[in-house]
Amino acid sequence: MNVLTAILLVVSFITFKFYQSTKVPKGLKNVPTLSFLDFLITIYINAGPDKRWEYARETLEKEGIAKAWSNGNWVLVVTDLELAKDILTKTDLYPKALLKESFPKSLLTQYYGVNLVFSNGDEWKRHRRIANPSFRNLPVHVFVESATKLLNIVEKIDNEPIEVNNLMHRLTLDVLGKAAFGFDFNNLEDPNNVYVTAYKEVMEEFRNPLYFVFSFLDNLPRSEATKKIAKLNNLYDGIVESKRKSMKMDELEKKINNNSADLLERMIYACKDPENPTLTNEELRHDLAIFMLAGHDTIRKYEISLPEDSIHKDKLQIEPDVSGTSGPHPVPLIFKRRTE
Template sequence: MISNDANKQLQRLASFYTTYVLPYVKRRSPQTFIAAAIAAFFSYQVYNFVQVPRKLRHIPAVPFWAYMKSALSEEGIDLRTRNIILPVLENSPNGMYLRPNRFGWCVGVAGPSAMKTLLLRKDFEKHRGIALQPEALFSKFLGTQNIVTLNGSVWKKHRMIANPAFHRSMPVKLFGRLCEKMMTQFEKEGDGIDSVDIPMFLQRFTLDVIGLAAFGYDFEALGDPKNAKVDTYNTIMDGLRNPIYFFFPILEKRFLWALPKRRAVHNRMEDMNQIFYSIIENKRQTLENMKGLAEDAEKDLLTLMLEANADSKEAGDRLSDSELRDDLAIFFLAGHDTTSNALSFALYHLAANPQIQEKARKEVIDILGDGDDVVYPTASQCSDMKYVYMVMKETLRLEPPAQNTTLRENKEDFELAGTFIPKGTSVSADIYVMHHNPSVWKDPEVFIPERFAPDGESESKAGSGLSWVPFGNGARQCIGMNFSLAEQKVLLSMMLRKFTWTLADNSINKDGIVLGGGTGIISPKDLHLKLTKRF
């Protein structure tokens, strides 16, 4: 006999498929019976997915159906955090809770003490789920041998090759040249500077930056945003953001044959791989001719990695072409959308807080001088921009580049901040949730750059764990952090020197930033700014 609780779960399951799954697969399947078969298979998968594992029931869990409805809709992480997650965290003494993930239920860590342990200790290794799902678009793009998901000695080999490249490369001149190109492009498209589509321009800017800085490869996104190279890359990025495939990778494993539009996106990966491998081969062939012709700081990352690879004494310490390709795919994902979104949010907060914008502008003018000439900030001048850096750090607190880190897994039973975590549990650093947790930050929804001033709120938290982790921390901290921060400082300072700006008329963001839906990377929705030239 089925219990009342089981009946309720089945009713919710039926409703869930009627509302979300069946319409979704019908739109993508040419025949209704195929869609029905997929939905029936889904019902079995999700019914097992709904139940919290017995070994984790001592940890507060979000309501499954409410969470999944939010995650699969257009709702942003801000609404999901405020309405679903934070009420659960009120019953968690250490900022830990359970939420659904593509591999079942995972422990979300949103407390400073637990965060410090998770990120700094070696008890938790990166989850290797990506290697177990080679059919997924996510796995095909990132590969299975990349610097983010590997562990142990193999990860150290990748880090040893990549570290020198990121420490030697800081192409601020490139950042400045492309920023100037973008600013001149503002007036040539759409409504000109009266209504600038900020995320669109910044995605093009950062794509050209990462293409040239990582590969020495010009996507020409600023000059020709609809060219084939950009279209291939953007098609794949749009595919990666789709939440239905994130939570249900079984679709790509078992039913890709019935989903022609998704299959077409997978086919574009072949074009992307041709780009990756041809760049590596061409770069290797021209490397000899480049020796002594460029400063390390302005060399692209691939050149520096190939040099480090060649300098490795043992063959086992070198990266193969496929390993180089996987690392470069990671650098693209981490260095494109994340930085463009961070900049979009920073420009929004400066528009919404004109007194902060003016204070940041004054600092920039004191450092770079004033006038209608074009000035590219140097690395040294970027280091002097203390208040601009506070603006960036507060932006990264409110809208960190990623909602959470890639999953980790404990190899043995472990106690994390007083909570028992059984062996083999998926654990994630929930960065966005912690940054908005009122038990961690005062008035967490208010934009206050002075939190990061000397003796400010951030410094006062130093002894309680890690409360600000937009790039992670510890040995697995984002390797491109300094690269991204320098890119942000160059663009913000050049924008502040040339323009003032406000939100565009009739902006949907007048009463607060509106976030796009989906999982993973946080992005603004329909953000247009009205720019005014200062000269």
């Protein structure tokens, strides 16, 4: 009887917590709802934004706004341009949700913490003030070098499909590493290097569908996932320490003053005073994490345009998506060497 009672209590607790988290707030009851089952399917098959858009297209094109249940919370998805403009510009009325408040014990908070994206007000301004100058004078030669390396890789592929989406991910991460961190991830030539592998392992933990359905499980220890995050954080720390050791403080100050410092150098300089740092070492690591996300997981859309009379084009093969949709999707390219 005691065992049965315990089981009933556990089931009742799980049911109650699930009901609590899925109950629609009064203010959102009249807002159209996106299917949570469809959302779970996109997570399970690791679909990109193009696939997710297909599941939500009809509702969002008609209404411009919809609610969706995600990771234990109801969120609003907005596509109406005027409403989106208000949300993005009136930050006093629409502050960003903070990880430490929305998911205080989650892996997401542990990994991303407080950073340039997940911060508001003066805290956001502080992060932005440090990072912003780095993007005013981007080193063009880095883009040229990485693009040349990409072309060399494509040139070696003879009469075989080329996974453009994958190559764009690898290219972007290499450019980000060199331009922002002064570090070569070498992802184009070695897509399974330790940095990318560790990053992907952490992202897989975040995409676990079980925690999207039962978000309160995040309150329980996840030792394996925590170890993976610690491993990735150690790699980030290694990049930072390598940069610190390679430069003297007077050299760094000179680069800051003439606006030639990269993003990582500016963040390291912001940490230089241990008594009163503009940026803490932990915040530096969290900013590195969010920029890694920007460099690896946001390159999902692209357009390929080749003029009909292009002397460089032999054949462009576009295979329709199996779903029959017209949205962006990976396009296999086949290039044939000219024989004439």
